[in-house]
Amino acid sequence: MTPEGSLLAAEGLCKTYGETPALDGVEFSIHPGEVVAVMGPSGSGKSTLLHCLAGIIAPDAGTVHYGPHSLTALSDAQRSALRRTDFGFVFQFGQLVPELTALENVALPLRLNGTKRKEAERQAREWLERLEVEKVQDRRPGEISGGQGQRIAVARALATRPRVVFADEPTGALDSLNGERVLTLLTDAARDTNAAVVLVTHEARVAAYSDREIVVRDGKVKDMPAGLL
Numbered sequence: 001m002t003p004e005g006s007l008l009a010a011e012g013l014c015k016t017y018g019e020t021p022a023l024d025g026v027e028f029s030i031h032p033g034e035v036v037a038v039m040g041p042s043g044s045g046k047s048t049l050l051h052c053l054a055g056i057i058a059p060d061a062g063t064v065h066y067g068p069h070s071l072t073a074l075s076d077a078q079r080s081a082l083r084r085t086d087f088g089f090v091f092q093f094g095q096l097v098p099e100l101t102a103l104e105n106v107a108l109p110l111r112l113n114g115t116k117r118k119e120a121e122r123q124a125r126e127w128l129e130r131l132e133v134e135k136v137q138d139r140r141p142g143e144i145s146g147g148q149g150q151r152i153a154v155a156r157a158l159a160t161r162p163r164v165v166f167a168d169e170p171t172g173a174l175d176s177l178n179g180e181r182v183l184t185l186l187t188d189a190a191r192d193t194n195a196a197v198v199l200v201t202h203e204a205r206v207a208a209y210s211d212r213e214i215v216v217r218d219g220k221v222k223d224m225p226a227g228l229l
């Protein structure tokens with residue numbers, strides 16, 4: 001079980017790649033609707049932490065609790081199902097399906113969860129409007145800008161109304177103006193749907209978007225007192 005009030009919590013996470021330590025006894029927890037920014041130098045373990053929290057990679061030691069589940073105790077199939085229904089993902093380079101239009105990309109996770117095509121496309125259209133990219137709904141990823149692609153990726157991540165959104169440098173490939181807009185849209189939409197957000201970012205103005213910041217350094221997590229970033 002997760003500790004009282006928290007949605008997702010990790011205890012004693014350790015992960016080593018060969019000789020390279022990536023996580024060294026990490027504790028982490030996030031509440032429903034909370035936006036936590038994960039900062040830290042390159043190679044400090046931020047992506048590894050995000051991947052462990054999302055059940056994409058298994059830690060060598062430690063556990064991740066999500067509600068009544070221990071992610072590490074679930075089978076691969078159970079973890080995949082949970083990721084599909086409860087988690088949303090945004091990566092640095094949208095990772096949209098190149099053969100599908102923007103609309104089809106956003107409708108895809110809804111279709112995979114069993115929503116009928118018409119209804120999935122109706123909801124997808126609403127998300128594209130909300131992310132201000134409805135004009136490119138019929139274009140494929142090769143025919144849109146990087147900023148539009150990231151907005152579509154955010155729409156796709158939120159369309160299934162996930163409880164947790166994992167965003168790994170979602171604005172890393174964008175100029176600062178576009179980056180700030182995407183972060184605003186992502187965090188506003190998450191707050192409206194009470195989704196928690198684990199946000200790995202180098203964005204300097206991160207405090208404007210997050211409720212709390214943590215810093216990962218040498219595989220360990222340090223909470224940042226407010227105002228120090």
Ligand SMILES: Nc1ncnc2c1ncn2[C@@H]1O[C@H](COP(=O)(O)OP(=O)(O)OP(=O)(O)O)[C@@H](O)[C@H]1O
Nearest residue numbers: 017020021022040041042043044045046047048049
């Ligand atoms: N698949 C892998 N195989 C081997 N080593 C890895 C692998 N993934 C990460 N590492 C190593 O683990 C450490 C932590 O990497 P991680 O990607 O979690 O850091 P990060 O803080 O997200 O870095 P960045 O900000 O550069 O993306 C680094 O030393 C990295 O080289």
